[in-house]
Amino acid sequence: MTTRAEFLKRLESWGVKLAKDVLELKEPVMEIPARTLGNTIWDEKARMLKLGPEKMHRRFLDMKEARRFMQTVLMLRLIVEAIREDVYPTIRDLYYNGKHTISFKDPLSRVHRENTWDEQSESNAVIEDIEVATNVLREEMGVSADVKGKIVGPIVVRSQGYELDASKFGETALSLPVNVDGLEIVKVEAAYVLVVEKDAIFQRLVREKYWSQENAILVTAKGMPDRATRRFVRRLNEEYKLPVYVLTDGDPYGWYIYSVYKSGSIKLSYESERLATPDAKFLGLTATDIDAYKISDNYVIAANDRDVKRAQELLRYPWFQKPEWTREVNLFLKKKKKVEIEALSTHGLKFLHDYLKDKIRGKKFID
Amino acid sequence: MYAYEALPVAEWFRRNRELAGFHNPTRALYQTVRELVENSLDATETYGILPTIYLRINIEDEQKSWVSVYAEDNGIGIPGAEIPNVFGRVFYSSKYRIKQHRGVFGLGLKMVVLYAQSTTNKPVYVRSAALKSDKIYEYQIMIDTNSNSPIILDRKEYPNKYRWHGTAVKVYLEGSWLAAKKRIEDYLKRTAIIAPYAEIAFKGPDMELWLKRRTTKLPPAPKEGLPHPKSVDVDTLKQMVAESRGMTLLEFLMESFDAVGEGTAKVFLEWAGFNPNMKVTAMTPEEMVKLVEKMKQYGGWRRPRSEWLSPVGAELLEIGAKAILGAEAVFAVTRKPESYGGHPFIVEAAVAWGGQIPPSDKPVLLRYANKIPLLYDEGADVARKVVDEFNWQNYKVKFPASLAVIIHVCSTKIPYASAGKEAIAEVPEIEKEMRLALRDAAKKLRLYLSRKEKEMEMFNRYVSLAKYVDEIAHNLAITSRLDKDKLAKHLHKLIETKIGLTVEELVKHTLSLSAAPQEAEETAAQ
Ligand SMILES: Nc1ncnc2c1ncn2[C@@H]1O[C@H](COP(=O)(O)OP(=O)(O)OP(=O)(O)O)[C@@H](O)[C@H]1O
Numbered sequence A: 001m002t003t004r005a006e007f008l009k010r011l012e013s014w015g016v017k018l019a020k021d022v023l024e025l026k027e028p029v030m031e032i033p034a035r036t037l038g039n040t041i042w043d044e045k046a047r048m049l050k051l052g053p054e055k056m057h058r059r060f061l062d063m064k065e066a067r068r069f070m071q072t073v074l075m076l077r078l079i080v081e082a083i084r085e086d087v088y089p090t091i092r093d094l095y096y097n098g099k100h101t102i103s104f105k106d107p108l109s110r111v112h113r114e115n116t117w118d119e120q121s122e123s124n125a126v127i128e129d130i131e132v133a134t135n136v137l138r139e140e141m142g143v144s145a146d147v148k149g150k151i152v153g154p155i156v157v158r159s160q161g162y163e164l165d166a167s168k169f170g171e172t173a174l175s176l177p178v179n180v181d182g183l184e185i186v187k188v189e190a191a192y193v194l195v196v197e198k199d200a201i202f203q204r205l206v207r208e209k210y211w212s213q214e215n216a217i218l219v220t221a222k223g224m225p226d227r228a229t230r231r232f233v234r235r236l237n238e239e240y241k242l243p244v245y246v247l248t249d250g251d252p253y254g255w256y257i258y259s260v261y262k263s264g265s266i267k268l269s270y271e272s273e274r275l276a277t278p279d280a281k282f283l284g285l286t287a288t289d290i291d292a293y294k295i296s297d298n299y300v301i302a303a304n305d306r307d308v309k310r311a312q313e314l315l316r317y318p319w320f321q322k323p324e325w326t327r328e329v330n331l332f333l334k335k336k337k338k339v340e341i342e343a344l345s346t347h348g349l350k351f352l353h354d355y356l357k358d359k360i361r362g363k364k365f366i367d
Numbered sequence B: 001m002y003a004y005e006a007l008p009v010a011e012w013f014r015r016n017r018e019l020a021g022f023h024n025p026t027r028a029l030y031q032t033v034r035e036l037v038e039n040s041l042d043a044t045e046t047y048g049i050l051p052t053i054y055l056r057i058n059i060e061d062e063q064k065s066w067v068s069v070y071a072e073d074n075g076i077g078i079p080g081a082e083i084p085n086v087f088g089r090v091f092y093s094s095k096y097r098i099k100q101h102r103g104v105f106g107l108g109l110k111m112v113v114l115y116a117q118s119t120t121n122k123p124v125y126v127r128s129a130a131l132k133s134d135k136i137y138e139y140q141i142m143i144d145t146n147s148n149s150p151i152i153l154d155r156k157e158y159p160n161k162y163r164w165h166g167t168a169v170k171v172y173l174e175g176s177w178l179a180a181k182k183r184i185e186d187y188l189k190r191t192a193i194i195a196p197y198a199e200i201a202f203k204g205p206d207m208e209l210w211l212k213r214r215t216t217k218l219p220p221a222p223k224e225g226l227p228h229p230k231s232v233d234v235d236t237l238k239q240m241v242a243e244s245r246g247m248t249l250l251e252f253l254m255e256s257f258d259a260v261g262e263g264t265a266k267v268f269l270e271w272a273g274f275n276p277n278m279k280v281t282a283m284t285p286e287e288m289v290k291l292v293e294k295m296k297q298y299g300g301w302r303r304p305r306s307e308w309l310s311p312v313g314a315e316l317l318e319i320g321a322k323a324i325l326g327a328e329a330v331f332a333v334t335r336k337p338e339s340y341g342g343h344p345f346i347v348e349a350a351v352a353w354g355g356q357i358p359p360s361d362k363p364v365l366l367r368y369a370n371k372i373p374l375l376y377d378e379g380a381d382v383a384r385k386v387v388d389e390f391n392w393q394n395y396k397v398k399f400p401a402s403l404a405v406i407i408h409v410c411s412t413k414i415p416y417a418s419a420g421k422e423a424i425a426e427v428p429e430i431e432k433e434m435r436l437a438l439r440d441a442a443k444k445l446r447l448y449l450s451r452k453e454k455e456m457e458m459f460n461r462y463v464s465l466a467k468y469v470d471e472i473a474h475n476l477a478i479t480s481r482l483d484k485d486k487l488a489k490h491l492h493k494l495i496e497t498k499i500g501l502t503v504e505e506l507v508k509h510t511l512s513l514s515a516a517p518q519e520a521e522e523t524a525a526q
């Protein structure tokens, strides 16, 4: 396995190349694979999103790029220093460490002030740029993000020497660590994995002991999944061959979350090979469910313009080009109606369980 | 060199003093300053002398609101024997020739003297020495309004050891300093704009104003000229005939008029039905009227010559406006000579931009006629109309703007809109030239503004890159363990190469366009 020191070398040599260009009076240009939809390739065979060959060039002498150039160089230094000092910052730490005000007095003595970055989204974006440009993953840099993932169910793991049984957390749950690859899986006796988009539904299923009745591992990442949660789901599927089912709201946003678990995301397509779970199946909610499960109008919400736009985008994604998905999305666009998971309570609180069992036993899922 | 003539109407003018600008104690004080300063300028610059003028106003008796005005110049002076007539005889002037002066009527001084003696009953004090005169003369003079002749109260002579030349005048009059103060200050400043080669030191009861000489360059002195056939009226013709000493009509036309050669004269006389060999003195009054009419109608004259006009020139206008208005940039043009009704004229225009000019919704207008600032009756002036109708948007000017417009008309005959001589009438030829002059000057302004815009853009481009240099060098240096200062230096170099200018050049360009005006170089009085 590659060590952190070797990753450090790769990061440093990228910086050295830029610096040498400057010293040779060549304009320093960063070559960064483009993390755009246009450069996202749907790998039919691998059934996941991959990063295309397209590169963007971030030039210091381009007025529109200079700020990003500065931010990238700043972030590179922060990461390089963290590794040199053997610390493990979070992306939020890096944001705060790097945030300060640049003050520049121009030759006419006017002072210009500007923050290195204002929002964390800016510093996050350059971290991802550095990952793709140097081919060193954030996890390999030892840089972590807030992990939102938690699990409950018949699985025992070992973390820093402690054995943790995820079936013994009562009404609470086991939080996933930053580095899930460092988590040793001691024992798994589950029949399947159920990924739930929403924390509220996850908690209900825990309280109602759904997992013990079904012998299932419940996972949630509270919305759009972070990398650690996706990686853990992938491991359960890959290493223990557990079927993975995903339950989200019945709207384009929920459907996209499912596709991120399954195929990867546009922004992080370079990570799909580690994170995607191509075998994951979609349980619901689908647009068809509204009629199929006779969901009361009280629970049906009118779609707004943003939902519609998002749905149209889904139709254009190559990884949504399956008859089942085209049918669902088009049905949504036709009816302009969406439902949340909670809508299943239309037939009483217990109905959620019946719904899940019906879908899984009857194989009424979308692949 | 001098030709003095007398006309007996002192009494008439005493009664009609508002015509000449002596309506009330305020206008009278202002007008007195004008008459004295303009005579001083005429006596200097027209003869190639750089004007130095001392002007002092004192309050002599607050109760009666009596003030004194003292003006001294370094001009050509007045020959001792002429002083009484110059100060005591109305319509006595050396300026009746066709040549551009400030003064034209031979009236100014006498109105000052008449107004002064009618309000304070005090004489005018004069001290003068002509060029190379070995004596200095001092007079105290009053005017006998019944006989239009000077009364000499006192006369002294001194040896002129140091060959001083010039004239000093002091009058006592009823005048309202506080009410006239603003106008007088304005007048002097505006005079300094159009005559930056003059040094004017003014001391008032509660203020001082020292308008320094900004250049030693004088506009070329106007030459003396002859009237154009189209411009002559019957009275002038009679006067010219009286001086003709028995010439034939053909000779008379060729000798006494501008732009008339033998060929032109013959063709004209035949066309007009006159005998070229007839003696001019033999003309009947009817024939004289007919000759004037025909001369006006005839289309074959050459255009009047303009050598006797004295425009200020773009360079001097720019110097003056920059210095006095504190403008950031001034663009001036002098148009080619044109004529109306046989009178040659030249229009000059300048636009002054930025600096200390207070921003306003329409341009500040500074009007001049034969280098005299016009302060009153702006609304009646054709220049105001031209400036108001001008489409500034086409010239990158957006209001409110720091913009002043200078319009100067010089002519052997300024067509005034009123007897007050404060506004120029709507003569189509002049209006058109004003429009064109303003357009030419505004074009230069537009060029300047767009260049400035570009320079500023370039500067901002520089800043938008340079502001990151330190941050980038610092971080790259840590990552690569290479030298920070060297990285920073090279990053700056890369920016300069990209922009195509060094920082010094960039700053110089940007500054030269936007900085406060530099003081024009001081030059010692001659
Ligand atoms: N400061 C002076 N230096 C030399 N000559 C002077 C001076 N002031 C007046 N004169 C002479 O006196 C004459 C009369 O002056 P005056 O001001 O009365 O009339 P003007 O200047 O000819 O015409 P205007 O009525 O337009 O002022 C002038 O033409 C000039 O020859």
Ligand SMILES: [Mg+2]
Binding pocket: B035, B038, B039, B102, B103, B104, B107, B108, B109
């Ligand atoms: Mg005069």
